Amino acid sequence: MTSTSCNPERGTDVPKVTLHYPNGEVRTLSVDNGQSVMKAATANMVPGIIGECGGELTCATCHVFVEPEWLDRLPGQEQEEVDMLDLTSEEPTECSRLSCQIVMSPDLDGLVVRLPKTQR
Amino acid sequence: MTAPVDNDFVVPNLMHASAFVDGIPHDLFDYIRSQPGLFWLPVEENTEHGGVWILTRTKDILKVEGDGDRFICGYGISHPTMMRREGTKLDDQLMTMDGARHARVRRVIARGFGPRMVAGFEPWIREIVTETLDELVATKGPLDYVPAVAAAIPCRVIARILGVPREDEPFIVRITNDLFAATQGEGAADAAANVTRVFQQVHDYVETTLMPLKREHPADDMSTVLTQGYDADEISLRECLSLHQLIMNAGFETTHTTIGRSMWLMLEDPEIERKTWAALDEVGSGPVVDEFLRYISPVIAFLRVAAEETEVAGQKIRKGDQLAMFFTAANRDPETFTDPHTFNPWRNEAGSLTFGAGPHRCLGAPVARMEVQILFEEMAKRNIRLRMAGEPKRGYNNFINAIAEIPVEVISGS
Numbered sequence: 001m002t003s004t005s006c007n008p009e010r011g012t013d014v015p016k017v018t019l020h021y022p023n024g025e026v027r028t029l030s031v032d033n034g035q036s037v038m039k040a041a042t043a044n045m046v047p048g049i050i051g052e053c054g055g056e057l058t059c060a061t062c063h064v065f066v067e068p069e070w071l072d073r074l075p076g077q078e079q080e081e082v083d084m085l086d087l088t089s090e091e092p093t094e095c096s097r098l099s100c101q102i103v104m105s106p107d108l109d110g111l112v113v114r115l116p117k118t119q120r
Numbered sequence: 121m122t123a124p125v126d127n128d129f130v131v132p133n134l135m136h137a138s139a140f141v142d143g144i145p146h147d148l149f150d151y152i153r154s155q156p157g158l159f160w161l162p163v164e165e166n167t168e169h170g171g172v173w174i175l176t177r178t179k180d181i182l183k184v185e186g187d188g189d190r191f192i193c194g195y196g197i198s199h200p201t202m203m204r205r206e207g208t209k210l211d212d213q214l215m216t217m218d219g220a221r222h223a224r225v226r227r228v229i230a231r232g233f234g235p236r237m238v239a240g241f242e243p244w245i246r247e248i249v250t251e252t253l254d255e256l257v258a259t260k261g262p263l264d265y266v267p268a269v270a271a272a273i274p275c276r277v278i279a280r281i282l283g284v285p286r287e288d289e290p291f292i293v294r295i296t297n298d299l300f301a302a303t304q305g306e307g308a309a310d311a312a313a314n315v316t317r318v319f320q321q322v323h324d325y326v327e328t329t330l331m332p333l334k335r336e337h338p339a340d341d342m343s344t345v346l347t348q349g350y351d352a353d354e355i356s357l358r359e360c361l362s363l364h365q366l367i368m369n370a371g372f373e374t375t376h377t378t379i380g381r382s383m384w385l386m387l388e389d390p391e392i393e394r395k396t397w398a399a400l401d402e403v404g405s406g407p408v409v410d411e412f413l414r415y416i417s418p419v420i421a422f423l424r425v426a427a428e429e430t431e432v433a434g435q436k437i438r439k440g441d442q443l444a445m446f447f448t449a450a451n452r453d454p455e456t457f458t459d460p461h462t463f464n465p466w467r468n469e470a471g472s473l474t475f476g477a478g479p480h481r482c483l484g485a486p487v488a489r490m491e492v493q494i495l496f497e498e499m500a501k502r503n504i505r506l507r508m509a510g511e512p513k514r515g516y517n518n519f520i521n522a523i524a525e526i527p528v529e530v531i532s533g534s
Contacts, residue, residue: 035318037526038308052477052478052479052481053223053478053481054186054187054188054478054479054480056188056220056223056226056479057227058224058226058227058230058479059230059479059481060230060234073401080227080382083227083231084227084230086234087230087231087234087235087237088235088236089234089235089236090233091236099529108488118235120485120486
């Protein structure tokens with residue numbers, strides 16, 4: 001099991017998200033306040049999140065499973081996101097979100113998500 | 121501004137079908153890719169600034185395809201149907217929509233093509249492939265592989281996905297061939313008018329035959345989804361009709377090219393045939409089909425127009441400049457693929473741009489892969505082997521790596 005920070009040079013005030021991979025790997029991703037988890041992941045070439053459509057809610061390739069204790073703290077879901085969760089490669093659960101819709105804020109620092117095996 | 125041209129290379133008009141008569145000019149693309157920046161191809165017709173930037177590298181194409189705000193589709197995506205900026209935008213087609221409108225319309229059609237939805241297509245696609253192969257092996261003497269297999273499978277799959285009655289399937293084949301003929305060859309000067317005429321035939325059929333049928337007998341198919349989407353005011357009538365036509369054309373042409381061209385390559389090159397059967401046995405149909413898709417690149421290129429002044433590969437791009445993204449060249453980019461000109465189904469490299477990338481990435485990719493995979497699986501299982509029985513013919517096309525005719529004979533199989 002490895003733990004890597006994608007932006008080690010950055011200050012500690014940048015919120016962090018922990019990504020758990022199906023193979024047991026764990027990564028920490030810095031996400032600026034106001035930035036989506038998908039954008040931060042693709043900008044840092046983090047595997048497992050594709051974000052094909054760039055956040056237009058038309059591809060469902062940035063699917064994550066949010067750890068249950070964080071679910072209520074996340075921004076609410078638009079109907080478009082609910083519709084697009086029907087199109088994920090891996091079967092969604094009640095913890096499923098599209099990470100392009102998880103916009104970082106200080107109270108989400110420490111968020112934990114699990115990645116699906118496939119995104120498309 | 122103009123990239124240097126090596127005297128050894130006479131660069132043909134890559135926006136015209138005549139440049140692809142003898143095949144894809146990979147040595148030319150290798151040369152262009154090896155030069156710094158982007159290559160400027162002078163093209164007078166249908167361009168704003170008298171030329172087109174030629175993109176051949178994976179990373180440059182990913183940058184352009186991934187940025188739908190700066191590089192837009194609304195003025196067209198291929199020659200000769202590109203519009204100058206003062207021209208009418210081609211915005212009734214999903215592939216030439218941008219931004220929020222593209223997202224809204226794409227969501228309606230995406231419902232039918234999600235990976236888990238498509239996984240459910242497997243049994244009936246296998247049935248279609250099996251029936252097609254039954255007819256193939258029952259044929260004595262030479263036959264044309266294009267209508268017999270390459271066109272037959274995607275045509276029936278698309279008809280089933282849309283919910284087109286079996287007796288109307290030949291209409292889809294005819295209309296698709298007409299559409300591609302409309303933009304190529306002798307009649308190409310009137311391309312936009314020709315395309316509009318073919319679209320009109322599709323729209324008439326859908327509006328007067330298919331949509332009323334789906335209202336009377338709703339079914340688990342895309343035409344029902346689209347008809348209900350229109351009736352619920354989610355999409356306009358024009359959008360509904362255009363989406364029907366897009367599924368017909370996009371689902372047919374590229375897949376039939378992949379099926380036909382893969383067989384052509386196998387029958388022309390014993391080494392490719394040997395590797396194909398061996399790899400099917402060792403690693404399965406997925407990697408084999410992915411390698412054929414990379415090696416063939418059924419879509420040669422898509423274009424974008426810069427919506428603002430920007431930069432790609434260190435090259436300044438003006439507002440209104442056209443950028444041609446040659447998927448066929450990026451799929452042979454040595455930075456992405458080792459030994460890119462060798463067919464190697466065991467290669468373990470992702471990054472093919474066969475289906476594009478970004479907001480316009482091919483929606484039908486899972487269906488297309490499944491069709492071709494099942495075809496190879498069934499041919500392997502039934503030990504079906506063919507041989508060339510004449511001279512195969514390429515299509516005349518600058519958009520699709522098109523095939524016209526592949527005369528074959530069945531030599532074994534049950």
